[in-house]
Amino acid sequence: MxxxxxxxxxxxxxxxxxxxxxxxxxxxxxxxxxxxxxxxxxxxxxxxxxxxxxxxxxxxxxxxxxxxxxxxxxxxxxxxxxxxxxxxxxxxxxxxxxxxxxxxxxxxxxxxxxxxxxxxxxxxxxxxxxxxxxxxxxxxxxxxxxxxxxxxxxxxxxxxxxxxxxxxxxxxxxxxxxxxxxxxxxxxxxxxxxxxxxxxxxxxxxxxxxxxxxxxxxxxxxxACTIDFSFGSDRISQNQKVYLESPEADYELLEKLCEDNLHKRYSKPTEKVKARLQTELTTIKTMDFVSYFLINYDIVSYSKRMGYIHVGRGSGANSIVAYIIGITDVDPIELDLYFERFINPFRASPPDFDIDFSWKDREDITQYIFKRFKNVALLATYNTFKYRGVVRELGKVFGLPKEEIDKLSDGKYAADSLDEMGKLVLKYGQLIRGFPNHLSVHSCGVLILEKPIHYYSATDMPPKGFPTIQFDMIIAEDVGIFKFDILGQRGLAKIKEAIEIIQYNRPELPPIEITQVEAFKSDPKINDLLKRGKAIGAYYVESPAMRGLMQKLQTQDYLGLVAASSIIRPGVSSSGMKKEFIVRQRYPEKRKEANPMLLQIMPETYGIMVYQEDVLKVANQFAGLTLGEADVLRRGMSGKFRSRTEFVEVEEKFIKNCKDKGYTEELTLEVWNQIKSFAGYAFAKGHSASYAVESYQSLYLKCYFPLEFMVAVLNNGGGFYSAEHYIHEAKMCGAVVHPPCINNSDHPNIIKGKDIYLGFGYLKSLEVLTIKRFLTDRNFNGSFTSLDDFIDRVVISIEQITILIRIDAFRFTERSKTELLWEAIFKLNVSKQGTVQARLFKPSHKQFNLPTLTTTFVEEAYDQIELLGFPLCSYFDLVDETFQNNIKASDMHLYINQNVLLYGVLVNTRFHKTSNNKLIRFCTFIDRAGHYFDTVHFTKVVDKYPINGMGVYGCYGKVTEEFDFCSLDIVWSKKMSLKPDPRS
Missing domain, CATH: 3.20.20.140 (Metal-dependent hydrolases)
Incomplete structure (x- = not known):
């Protein structure tokens, strides 16, 4: 009713x-x-x-x-x-x-x-x-x-x-x-x-x-109203059912693609390869996933025609069919990838293909998908009211003053001190918290359906300009709609741009074949970068945690990197299995301590669960669950379930089966807790391997073309670290880094030989229109010959030209910045606005006799800090205190378990919460020689000795060592004072 x-x-x-x-x-x-x-x-x-x-x-x-x-x-x-x-x-x-x-x-x-x-x-x-x-x-x-x-x-x-x-x-x-x-x-x-x-x-x-x-x-x-959709186990796939005109034609095409490309991947295909290929093709056909493979192939083929670089990841990276037809670049035979992880008879959903493109190319790829296929939309996600946001909104609705709203949203209040209005804000904040606030676009999900999109949902049109359905991934999968994951990342953009920069900067070299990953994997110079933690800028392997792990594992091959990219994930680390893996990797005699059955199931990882496949293997071979039940376990631990009932049933069966098999309760719980602790975070092995392929491509460029690669890194928003640190890394690789120059720089950073000229894009106060004006004029009319010449040719205000002079962009004139500033003021008549249009005739400029005015390197550094956000000199050169007796980062191994003092420029800092909710801080510094050292600030010193922004810190503490990797447990730290700003 x-x-x-x-x-x-x-x-x-x-x-x-x-x-x-x-x-x-x-x-x-x-x-x-x-x-x-x-x-x-x-x-x-x-x-x-x-x-x-x-x-x-x-x-x-x-x-x-x-x-x-x-x-x-x-x-x-x-x-x-x-x-x-x-x-x-x-x-x-x-x-x-x-x-x-x-x-x-x-x-x-x-x-x-x-x-x-x-x-x-x-x-x-x-x-x-x-x-x-x-x-x-x-x-x-x-x-x-x-x-x-x-x-x-x-x-x-x-x-x-x-x-x-x-x-x-x-x-x-x-x-x-x-x-x-x-x-x-x-x-x-x-x-x-x-x-x-x-x-x-x-x-x-x-x-x-x-x-x-x-x-x-x-x-x-x-x-009179009826509505019919099938869900769960009764659902059928709603994705586009055929790629060509019929299922038969689709399968014929998939077979032909495999036949045509087999020898490109395997020059001499073994019986194992042929058998695996046939098994996969049969299963893909039986489970009606042929069109899904062909659509992914179509998207990747378009990207290759356009010269785009891609990486195929996800559970689909376990597939030999995907490898042969070029969706992925991971060889499942070489890596012994578990077939049943990507597809098994109990799996109703197709395997996941997460296809990464450059963040610059992704929109074009999406545009292509919408033009190429008929019923296409983006997947939605719900932005919900979060605690802080809803408290702020309610505070405004109730008319509370800003200070009161800040106090409530930050949680900095005593409950008994709140007035009635404050209590109402918190009461209704808890009620509204979690409500959907507005619809947003899923980070990567694209839907390609058999029926019109509006058969399932109304659509919104967000600013990106692509129709977006009004429900999320979980509801989509419930009804049989499986997304295509089209992602954009900066790592691929760095690779693509680095190749372009190399071609420009070193035209004498032959074109780079970046897809020749097999050669990169066996290159000792590239592997040495991994082993020594020298992978700054390289995708997925540059963070302090990964750099430390590489050194502890002494990773120096592809398989080692594949394992490392999974064991660094939170679950493996928190379960203690990361440390155990390092022990068994470094000391082969320790491998015999593994449970014999687990060692037999997972010999490659020494009996330790590292990948998602390991959950399936252990659940199936150790606990006797079916592959379907094992997949429920894996998906449940990944959070991909609607109800916990099915998951709990599988958990109970796991424990019961282990008991029936005669395992001790201690062993059963040990294995179960291992699964439970990491399965939600672990990667599929093929997924890790795909990351590793991209890492090797980055490492190749970093190894042989470090300067061009670092420019590409900077031009694509960096990575884990700040632009300042990547500039430091470029200097360590032999670059000479210059501030922006009117005649040499562009909006992005550029390189000429070993000289890197920073881009005008770093000057946040410089208007984009101003940059366009003088770059356009320079492109058409050649380099500027003097300040007068610049003023004659470019419409610019005194405020904007002041920024250029202060960053020393006119240094080619060989005149001091102070002289140029005075001259610009005189010649632009201290006008608030430049001339509204370009001059038809060059005016004659009055010359002024100015006293000799100089600028110190300290003034230069402070101008750079203000305009760029960092100095181009070392912070060590700006320190205004006396350095005490200290050691270098490279000598830490000589002082294990001793208290020492190191001085370093802060590179990165991050917090970690302990089990009792207290904070530990981890920091990375570089010493005067440019080498890294890592510090741990335990709860007793975190608040007592804060880390406040960039600069040089004195770090006193105890040198600890784990697997030949040294770090410093901080006793005290102090930020060093800098020379005063002479401009003020």
């Missing part, structure tokens, strides 16, 4: 979830129910999925509104009607159009106008599918309205938005947030009515007792 119900996906309006709505309906004896969120369909599919559990027949639709004003409610007669409603709403959303005051003619829908609306419109005629909705509160108006005679058109429209007074209060707060107004100033027209609640079925019928025809019409309307 309820045809107009809202959930909290009626954003900033509704007050509970779709599951809460079903609970409410069951409590009130309702057996058929319509979900109609305001201009939104996010909850529809999950509402349909969950309804059978409550013995409720679901009906879905949309409450069409302009702001808070209800125009009409559309109900889907069937799936086609849902598609019509979605398409209608989406057309208006995409084109930023107002909804029409009267409902459109949609064949498979019912349209219900609220009584108040038809009275305003004075609507007299109604289409066969149009009705008039009357709420309980409006029944008193009906006898005095002409619409009382429209007996066949009247239906119950008792809106459901709230459950009680608390919900109503939360609703009003949400409306105030949405309208950006004080609660006291919220218009009544923006709120629902206090009577917009669900009444028990008998009470609802009693309310309409004098209007039995209204109840009958409502029942007829709801019974």
């Amino acid at each position: 309820y045809i107009n119900c809202h959930t909290y996906y009626s954003l900033r309006y509704g007050t509970f979830s779709e599951v809460d709505l079903l609970d409410l309906a069951k409590e009130n004896g309702i057996t058929i129910l319509a979900l109609t969120d305001i201009n939104n369909t996010s909850a529809c599919l999950n509402f349909i999925r969950k309804s059978p559990e409550y013995q409720i027949k679901p009906v879905i639709g949309i409450d069409f509104r302009c702001g808070a004003t209800q125009y009409y409610v559309g109900l889907a007669k069937n799936n086609e009607g849902f598609q019509e409603l979605n398409a209608f709403l989406s057309h208006h959303t995409h084109n930023n159009l107002n909804l029409p005051p009267e409902a459109p003619t949609l064949t498979h829908t019912y349209m219900v106008y609220p009584l108040e609306r038809v009275m305003q419109l004075e609507k007299k005629t109604f289409a066969p599918n149009e009705y008039i909705g009357v709420s309980v509160e409006e029944l008193k108006k009906l006898p005095f309205s002409i619409y009382k005679t429209y007996t066949e058109k009247l239906v119950v429209q008792q809106q459901v938005t709230i459950r009680n007074k608390r919900d109503f209060n939360a609703h009003r707060l949400l409306r105030a947030i949405d309208n950006n107004t004080l609660l006291s100033k919220l218009q009544k027209s923006e709120e629902c009515r206090t009577s917009d609640v669900m009444l028990p079925l008998e009470a609802l019928k009693a309310a309409y007792a004098h209007y039995p025809h209204i109840l009958a019409n409502t029942e007829t309307l709801l019974n």
Whole structure:
């Protein structure tokens, strides 16, 4: 009997979830129910999925509104009607159009106008599918309205938005947030009515007792609506079913692609290769994943035609078919990749292909997908109200002063000191926390479907310009929609740009074949960079943690890097297995201490679970679970499940099977806890291997073309470290780094021989338009010959030219910055604005006799700090204190377990929370020689000796050593004072 119900996906309006709505309906004896969120369909599919559990027949639709004003409610007669409603709403959303005051003619829908609306419109005629909705509160108006005679058109429209007074209060707060107004100033027209609640079925019928025809019409309307989607184990894939004209043609193409490309990957294919290929092809065909492989192949082929670099990752990287046809570059035979991780007969979803492209190329790839395929959309994600955000919003709604809002949102208050208003903010903050706030775009999910997108959902049009559905990944997978992961990353952009820079800077060299990874893997110089932790700038292996791990493991080959990229993940580390892996790697005699059965299952990783596949192997071979049950275990630990029930059942079976096999309780729990601690974080082995391929490509460039590579790193936003540190690294590799220069620099950084000229993009105060002006003029008219020449040719204000002079961009004139500044002021007449257009004739400039004015290197450094964010000299050169007796980072191994003093420039700092919620700080520094040392600041010294920003620190502490890697346990640290700024 309820045809107009809202959930909290009626954003900033509704007050509970779709599951809460079903609970409410069951409590009130309702057996058929319509979900109609305001201009939104996010909850529809999950509402349909969950309804059978409550013995409720679901009906879905949309409450069409302009702001808070209800125009009409559309109900889907069937799936086609849902598609019509979605398409209608989406057309208006995409084109930023107002909804029409009267409902459109949609064949498979019912349209219900609220009584108040038809009275305003004075609507007299109604289409066969149009009705008039009357709420309980409006029944008193009906006898005095002409619409009382429209007996066949009247239906119950008792809106459901709230459950009680608390919900109503939360609703009003949400409306105030949405309208950006004080609660006291919220218009009544923006709120629902206090009577917009669900009444028990008998009470609802009693309310309409004098209007039995209204109840009958409502029942007829709801019974005429049916909606059908399959979910869970009953679902079928909704993805595009064929790539060509038929499944047979698709399979023929996939076979041919494998046949044509087999010898490119395996010059002499072994029987093992052929058998694996045939097994995969048969399984892919049987499980109807052929089109999924071909679509991924199509996307990758386009990227190759465009000269883009890609990396294929995910569980699909375990596939030999994907390797042969070029989706991935990971050889599953070489790495003994577990076939059943990427595909097994129990798996309903296709394998994951996470395809990375350069962040600069990703949008073009996405554009291609939308043009190439028919039914395409981006996947959504829900941005929810977080604690701090919602407290700030509520604080503003209640009119609290900023100081009070800051105190509440930061949690810096004593509960007993709060006034009534503060308590209300916290009370409703907890209630609203977690509500969806607005829809956003999933980071990488693209949907390519068999049926039109609007068959499943309405779509939004975010700023990126691609239609985006209104539900998330979990709901998508529930209904059989599997995303294609198209990601953008900076690592690939660095590789691509580095190759371009090398071609420009060293044109005498032959073109670089960056895909020849096999040669890179066996190159001792490249592997030595890994072993010594010298991989700064290289993708995935440059962080302090990874640099330390490489040195501890003494990693010097591809397989070692593959393992390292997985064991560094949080779960393996926290379980203690990372340390155990290092022990067994470094000391082969320790490997015999592994459990014999686990060692047999995982010989390559010495009986230690490192990859996601290991969960499947151990669950299957150690505990006797089926592969299907093992996959439930893996997915459950990855957070990819709706209900914990299935997961708990598998957990219980794991423990029972181990007991039946005669394992001790200690061994069973040890293995189970190992699985539990890391499975949610671990990579599939093929995924790790894909990362390692990209790392080797970066390492090759870093090894043989370090300067060009570092320029590419800087031009693509760096990586783990700051731009300042990558500039330091470039200097360590032999570069001469110059500040921006009017005649040599560009907007990005450029390199000429060994000279790196920083880009004008670092000068945050320099306007983009100004940069465009003088670079365009330089490109057309050649280099500038003097300050006068620059002023004559470029329209510029005194403020903008001052920035260029202060960064020493006119140093080619061989005149001091102070002289140039005075001259610029005189010649631009201290004007606030430059000439509005270029001069037709060069003016004659008056020459001024100025005294000799000089600039010290300290002034230069402070100008650079102010304009670039860092100095180009060493911070050590700016220290204004006497250095005490200290050691170098390279000598730490000589002072193990001794207290020593080191001086270093801060590179990176990060915190880690202990089990008792206290903070430990980890820092990385470089000493005067440019070498790294790492420090650990335990809880006793974290607050006592803070680390405040860049500069030189004196670090006194005890040298500790683990697997030949030294670090410093801090006793005290002190930031060194710098020479005063002579400009002030």
